[in-house]
Amino acid sequence: MDAIFIQILNGLDKGAAYALIALGLTLVFGTLGIVNFAHGALFMLGAFCAVTFQKLVTLSVKVRDEGITAFVAYKEQPYLETWFGDTGRIIIDYSVPLSIMLAIPFMLLVGYVMERGLIKHFYKRPHAEQILVTFGLAIVIQEIIKAYFGANPIPQPAPEILAGSANVGSWVGLGNNLVYPWWRLIYLCFSGAVIFAVFAFLQFTTYGMVVRAGMRDRETVGILGINIERRFTIVFAIAAVVAGVAGVMYTPILPPDYHLGMEFLVLSFVVVVVGGMGSLGGAVFAGFLLGVVQSFASMNEVKEIFPGIDQIILYLVAVVILLVLPRGLMGRAGVMDD
């Protein structure tokens, strides 16, 4: 029972990352009709926002170490600590969550520039060409990051107070030896909040209503005198922000390197297709589903029966679902049907 509970948590956690990326992908696909292979790179850019922010706040100066009196010793002291004392120390400690404040405007800008500069010209082109050009863009972004940050993963510490594990077991009455890292729980809640925010935005605001109408029938919305393209540009930027903040918050779980985006991209595409192209709910549901399925497949008991199943389960599920349900789990009719 304990093991199953932990695996569900693990799976939801993994699924949260998939769901966030897949949500952005679907949003872009549903509105603009663009298959964006550079979406994983946006996730990675978000992660590197956190890295940059951390570098910024820990810019240091060499000062005399007062603690050592036997000889003249120096230590690195971040400027923030010199200027603000304890407040500075707290800012440094919380650099990962705080870097969201850098990530949001940055990703908005990246999304806007990307859509206006490149994606805009590919609305009418075949999907294959969209895939190819965004794939090229992903390579470019990836290589630029590699040139500036190197090829090695850069670990990002979670805030000290959240570094330990939560005693999850005692919450649900499963004994005291059931623990789970705090940060992963936070990530789960965070992704839930982001997903909720996106859905609320689409469902309960006038802006979101117009966007949804545009997803259904963009021509009619255009005839009604609404500049739907402009709104879709904003939607693209929002999708970029979602990917970006997902990346920021993921850094304490997995140290980011330049390759991070590609790894997630392949899986999130599988997620999107399983959920059904163009279905937001499908993408989120499939994300969590595949996350849970994957973490169950990596249990030792399962691996003993089906050796190697943990390596292929995601793809296997995707293949089976696609062959049985051509439109994925929740795909709408008329989307990407040939």
Added chain:
Amino acid sequence: MTDTKKPLLNDTFIVIIFAAAILAMPIWLDPIGGNYPDLLQKFAIYGIFAIGFNILFGLTGYLSFGHAAFLGVGSYAAVWSFKLLTMNVIPAVIFGVLFAGILAAVIGFLSLRRSGIYFSILTLAFAQMSYNLAYSVLTPITNGETGLQLARSDPRILDHLFSDSQASAGLPSTDLFGETMSGYPGFYFCAVLLIICFYISMRIFRSPFGLMLKGIKSNQNRMKYTGLNTRPYMLTAFIISGMYAGLAGSLLAVTDPLAGAERMQWTASGEVVLMTILGGAGTLVGPMLGAGLIKYFENIFSAFDDNVLAQAFSFLPDSVVEFVVPVVGLFVGSGWHLTLGLLFMVIVIFLPGGLVEGFRRVVNYFRSGGNAKQQSVEAQNQAGE
């Protein structure tokens, strides 16, 4: 306009020119630093890979993201043939093609039930499955991360049958009836196969079968309305294309008897897509051109480092060099992928038909004297048929 309807060159001429160009590569690549056997072999091998990919993507428009699986299987089959049967390359190549064909039949049978992006994702999923399995459960067959290598203790049944003297110390090398398959002989072996492959691909392009595939590309539904079952045609194209990839994989093993799972990773599939698009999908020589260019730049550019650059720019004043070298350095050496990505984007944005289309545009421009744009577009359409 009757004269433009006639193709520029007779097919036989195309093959002869192609063969001459390939076989003479050591000569004309010498001045631009491309003349060493390893690189030449890569040209030929990836040329075969790209030509095969083009039979599927160029003719039918189905974008497969899983062709690396066939490349990998071809390599493994070839190395196993070296280990179990003989160091002769002929059986290795045959086994490579055969096993890749079988795998392609299975994957194609399932994947071709869907089209568009679903097809891409299905092929990608199958290739990633093969890759992950090769790394984990299939380790007895693939030797996992280390990669499959030759060993002195391998049985090599046929070799031992015909010569009872134990081979000299060290690992045996691959051979074609006594001729060692490394260096230039290896290149010529690959080159001959490349020319044969090119010829076959040209025959496919010109055949009724090829026309059928082109019909499927332009409008699959209409083909179905005429009462044609398109599935067998698609499957045949997929299998042929997979066999080409298997051949390329086995040749990789022939020139260097080692097979690793990373050959099956999806980035390798992406690479062949890049090659085909860069050269021009759906054209005869485009894929070969793209493969050659990418492999050439990979080898030449990635060898550059800051010292080489500083020398190259030494004619400039020092202050300029200090500025130029880091900037250019971004694009070469280990960062050459950046150049590749940019080049690729530029091609897709401005020249969706690849280099071949660009070349055609230039030719048509000069032919029509640069006066009638309409005319050149028409001629281009006809030449594209």
